[in-house]
Amino acid sequence: MIRQAKKKPCINPLRRMERPVFVFFLFLCYADLSGQSLPVNFPLYQDYLRRQQIAGEFPIEHSFQLLPLQAEFTEKQHILADSNTNLGFTKPLLPGKSGIQFHLLPLLLSQNFNASYPYGWGEGPILPARGFQHLLEVGFQANFGPVSLQLYPQFFHAQNLPFQEYDNSLPEIFFIRISNFIGRLDIPVRHGNQPIRRALPGNSHLKVNFGAFAAGISTENLWWGPGIQQALLISDNAEGFPHATIHTRKPARTAIGHFEGQYFMGKLGNSHLPYYSDSSFERFRTFPDDWRYFTGITLNYSPKWVNGLSIGVGRTFMMYSRKLAENGWAAWFPVFEGLQKERVGLNASRARETDQHFSAFGRWVLPKVKMEIYGEFIRTDHALNWRELILNPEHARGYTLGFSKIVRLREKKQVFINLEMTQTENSINNLVKYEGSNFNFNHGGLGLYENFQVVHGLTHKGEIIGSGLGHSGNSARFTVSKVNGLNTWGFSLERLSRDNNFYNFNQANGLDLLPWVDLSLGAHWEKKVGHFLFSGRARLIRSHNYNYGIKQSNSLGDIGEKQLNFHSRINLAYLF
DSSP states (O other): OOOOOOOOOOOGGGGOOOOOOOOTTOSOOOOOOSSEEEEEEEHHHHHHHHHHHTOOOOOOOSSSSEEEESSSOOOTTTTOTTTTOOOOOOOOOOOOTTTTEEEOOOOEEEEEEESSSSSOOHHHHHHOOBEEEEEEEEOOEEEETTTEEEEEEEEEEEOOOOOOOTTSSSSSSHHHHHTTTTTSSOOOOSOOOEEEEEEEBOOOOOEETTTEEEEEEEEOOOOOOSSSSSOOOOOOSOOOOOOOEEESSSEEEEEEEEEEEEEEEEEEEEOOOOOOOOOOOOGGGOOOOOOEEEEEEEEEEEEETTEEEEEEEEEEEEHHHHHHHHHHGGGGGGGGGGBBHHHHHEEEEEEEEOEEEEEEEEEEEEETEEEEEEEEEEEEESSSSSHHHHHOTTTTTTEEEEEEEEEEOOEEEEEEEEEEEESSSTTTTHSSSOOOOOOOOSSOOOOOOOOOOOTOOSSTTTTESSSSTTTEEEEEEEEEEETTTTTEEEEEEEEEEHHHHHHHHHHHHTTOOOOOOEEEEEEEEEEEEEEEEEEEEEEEEEEEEEGOOEEEEEETEEEEEEEEEEEEEEEEEEEO
16 A cells, blocks of 8 residues: 655745745655656756855755756755745646646746847757747656656747858868868758757656666756856757666765766767758768767765865767677676776777767855856867876867856845856867878867767767857856846856867968857846746847858958847746
8 A cells, every 4th residue: 555645844944034035946845746857948946046055045065067956855955935826846736645646847938039040059959040949848747656757748849941051152172171070070050941840758757766866767958067058068958868867866965975976878869961951062971870879977076074065077978879789788888998098999999989078077166255166177089098198188178167156235136147168179289180181081180079980979969969069169158147036137248259170270271261250248037927937038149250251351351251140048937
């Protein structure tokens, strides 16, 4: 006979605090509500929770370096609920007398718009496309004892309007090199030439919860790393990939601190699309018609002796599915092999055709000064040995550095400042380490998400799983927000430099191009009204040297094409 789970009484924070506070919805009042997860792209709440931690009003042991957040942590934590409407993330529909707990998940509608050309990243299925895109998410979550079933499908539509994909006045060598650089990855400039409609499993899972851990199968988006704008190894830049997983659902407490981690085995799909939608210059670019096995592990540690510090590492491997059969059972678990290529064996590594990505990251929250600093470093490809790693750490690497600060104003109001920069462009040794002709048929150096063995790169359905900056982009964004609880509004400035590896190689090998740089000014507004959550973002972008070409020259130098674009993203959630 299944016993009905007993409700735990909610702790009223108003009894202990002099001023009203929000208590976070995610940390539920009911012990029987376990297994729910907050989608990576869900508006308002995740950012709110992170700010609360910086302000010293949320437990410090949570690293925010492993997402999605899970719905049950410790009984000392709070629930976000408006004191007037007492809203939670889900609405229970069954009383639980049968042992089954059933809950409606929020209805979430997202709209993305680009006026002139693709811009932006993240939000799962949302594509780099021109025109309107819409994403509808609705579903339910149910528990039966330790078993959690979450069905949160996504229904996606994109206008996918045409735009200028390339400058046809450029010489043929430009397109040969495009194919050997940016075009080596499965990241089409335009995803076909027709409107797109898809029904996807979305942020769904079937898991078994046990203690601080959960295991099962999932199609949820993942996020590894401390970044707010970018995660270098795994982010929500592509739609969620199907995977089996075991992970922590709350920080696991030990005698030396708290640990969080995840291990998964998944499947990556291909876009089956040409780089340019009209198939121009496709003779330079070929891909095998085979899905890729993708597996990875991450571990985060928050030492008990350094308050607010969390450090982590992540490692992933890819290989084509045909290699699983050729290399036997050991091919399924490459994440546990040695870090040095010499130890694995050069010939064995090449024959197995695996691609490795390794990242190290950390975040330090300082509630006394209401500040956080964070960073991530990623590298493609094994180092040959420790000597090579020490002498050449710059090989196929990228990094993120970030800083956030809260400035208190009167009452509950505050100013939140964030500065985050990401570089996926390689260092100068990208140009000199590899030999190749002036036409670069042998490729003049590797980008961050590519290698020779798995030519699709670290992609799923035509989008990079890691940073939305792509093969070798650089970005810096400065954001200032005025904050009152969940509600925020503010502005941001951003500089985005596109595919610098490609530009640098051409400058060094006789083809004159101009650097493609986007400068933008953005505004954002987030608001909770009753059962509704609203998030709106708009950005005006001025592109300099669009598509790299030189349009005219004068005594002051070369001049490229300038483009003006308007980008917006709106999220509307209804909490039942």
